[in-house]
Amino acid sequence: MLQSNGNKTMRAVTEAARLWHIWLRIGLQDLRTRYRRSVIGVGWIFLNMAVLIIAIGVIYSNLLGQELRTFLPFLTIGLILWGYLTSSIVEGGNAFVNSEGYIKQIGLPIYIYVFRYFVSITVTMLMNIPAFFLVAFIYSTKFRLGTLWALCGLSMLTVVGFLMIAIFSHLNARFRDTGHMASLGLQVMFFVTPVIWPPDIIRSRGLNWIVEFNPFFHLIEIVRRPLLNSESAEIMNYLVVFILIGALALGAWFLTKKYNQRMAYLL
Amino acid sequence: MVSHEKIQSENGVFVVSDSKKMAFISLNNVDVEFHVDADVPRTLKSTAFQFMRPKRRSPRSIHALKSLLLTVRDGERVGVIGPNGAGKSTLLKLIAGIYYPKAGDVEVEGHVCPLFEFATGFEMEATGWDNIRTRCLLLGMPPKEIEEKMGEIADFSGLEEFLDVPVRYYSSGMLLRLAFASSTAVEPEILLLDEVMGAGDAAFMDKAKKRMDGLMKRASIVIFVSHSLDLLSTFCGRTVWLHQGRKMGDGATQEIIKSYKDFVKVSQSLSSDNSPAEAHIRQED
Numbered sequence: 001m002l003q004s005n006g007n008k009t010m011r012a013v014t015e016a017a018r019l020w021h022i023w024l025r026i027g028l029q030d031l032r033t034r035y036r037r038s039v040i041g042v043g044w045i046f047l048n049m050a051v052l053i054i055a056i057g058v059i060y061s062n063l064l065g066q067e068l069r070t071f072l073p074f075l076t077i078g079l080i081l082w083g084y085l086t087s088s089i090v091e092g093g094n095a096f097v098n099s100e101g102y103i104k105q106i107g108l109p110i111y112i113y114v115f116r117y118f119v120s121i122t123v124t125m126l127m128n129i130p131a132f133f134l135v136a137f138i139y140s141t142k143f144r145l146g147t148l149w150a151l152c153g154l155s156m157l158t159v160v161g162f163l164m165i166a167i168f169s170h171l172n173a174r175f176r177d178t179g180h181m182a183s184l185g186l187q188v189m190f191f192v193t194p195v196i197w198p199p200d201i202i203r204s205r206g207l208n209w210i211v212e213f214n215p216f217f218h219l220i221e222i223v224r225r226p227l228l229n230s231e232s233a234e235i236m237n238y239l240v241v242f243i244l245i246g247a248l249a250l251g252a253w254f255l256t257k258k259y260n261q262r263m264a265y266l267l
Numbered sequence: 268m269v270s271h272e273k274i275q276s277e278n279g280v281f282v283v284s285d286s287k288k289m290a291f292i293s294l295n296n297v298d299v300e301f302h303v304d305a306d307v308p309r310t311l312k313s314t315a316f317q318f319m320r321p322k323r324r325s326p327r328s329i330h331a332l333k334s335l336l337l338t339v340r341d342g343e344r345v346g347v348i349g350p351n352g353a354g355k356s357t358l359l360k361l362i363a364g365i366y367y368p369k370a371g372d373v374e375v376e377g378h379v380c381p382l383f384e385f386a387t388g389f390e391m392e393a394t395g396w397d398n399i400r401t402r403c404l405l406l407g408m409p410p411k412e413i414e415e416k417m418g419e420i421a422d423f424s425g426l427e428e429f430l431d432v433p434v435r436y437y438s439s440g441m442l443l444r445l446a447f448a449s450s451t452a453v454e455p456e457i458l459l460l461d462e463v464m465g466a467g468d469a470a471f472m473d474k475a476k477k478r479m480d481g482l483m484k485r486a487s488i489v490i491f492v493s494h495s496l497d498l499l500s501t502f503c504g505r506t507v508w509l510h511q512g513r514k515m516g517d518g519a520t521q522e523i524i525k526s527y528k529d530f531v532k533v534s535q536s537l538s539s540d541n542s543p544a545e546a547h548i549r550q551e552d
Contacts, residue, residue, distance in 0.1 A: 021410070022404050022405065025400075025404055025410065026401050026404060026405075029393070029397055029400065029401065030390070030393075032397075033390065033392050033393045033394075033397060034392075100387065101384075101387030101388025101389065102388045102405055103365070104360075104365060104384060104387065104388075105365070105381055105383065105384050105387065105388050106363070106365075106381060106388075106405050106406060107360075107363035107364025107365045107379060107381065108364075108405060175309065175310050175311040175314065176309055176310055177310040177311050177312055178311060181311060261367040262367075264360065264365045264366055265301060265302070265366075
């Protein structure tokens, strides 16, 4: 039991990771629960997506003078990825608060609840991806070998998703209003991030910095660009995401060290 | 204070099953501390505006457990007594790995099955079946075993067709049945009980009691927190007496109960109309 502090922090994560047969099952079960109650089940994800894409797609393509052929695939993948980041922060932030009953009763390493939310949120996102391919098929977007760069981007994105859940679940348990603040911030970010408008529009008006200094842009770009253009994203994009992962990991490590063992008291 | 080594030789009940590793609990000089300051900000907003308020004292903390030494070996049934706030539940949560010690070592060998706070820990949107699965998984039951025991757990809960319904439609008694039935389906090595007997209606109480008896017999180690001195005498050969986070006594149940009763009598006569806990606080002040 005598361990250095850093060691303890790492063990909080690795010991939970080792219990994958528990969190994987419960995470998938959460997913089933979510869609069981609706008549059309998993189809709900698609319907939801379709309505959003048609509504925004038709209005904004006109507004911004974009061709539907390129704009709809762009919009679809952007919304899917944006949705993933938002639910990691907002929904994932409740990982501990919603598991209070278990945390106070069962002495498992509490990171299993982080993993549990990670599973259900990430699988939901992956289940959305076919919607993009459907749209891409309709508008005959070309896929070549370069498209595979998207896998690289996607795995980096899931790392970010996991770290977001870890950070916001700890923060939310300590400061209960973090969730509200985060969703407020995300609402603002949604309009500042090129999801429903292409980044080139703002570049042509000399407001490049709005995009370049926005980490969400880089996060989306590393998956979106390979899928749309069959080429890797810019080196700058990957670099920013790498730095972001480093910073998030540091934050998660700090919060875990500070609050993880005190979680049962905090809740 | 009677040392535990001595108790071990007096009680000498060893249930050794050769396939299993020996269960074992050892607490060495353990401190557990709570922050009890009500002013500690709970939101970011209040943290940000904290500087505007007058300076406060540094956060207070209370010792829930103070330099506690305790060794429990395979086969022992240990009761825990003490007034409210003595640290009994804290002790169980410490052994369960829910609380971490501020100082000292905690060593626990064997699979721990905690049975307390039944009223919480449900997925409100999920069905009764899924809640059984989740709880059993978290309590460490292998998935295959869960599916095998599913029928038996459902039978015992007596919830029948309600199990198909999301548990947010359940009454508190039904939730309790569900939690009890699934939690007690686990084969425990170390069983931690916190007066869970007061559960459900009379018919269920009887069933629950029988099931609990069986569970306590099969477990390698039982730690049993109770205010019922009768129950303690029936189940536990050894009893630990806690008071304000300190161990006041540790020995054969009958002896400890006797000195506990004497202590309560004395503190009651010192301040005639107060509970023993309050009386003791007054003495220290």
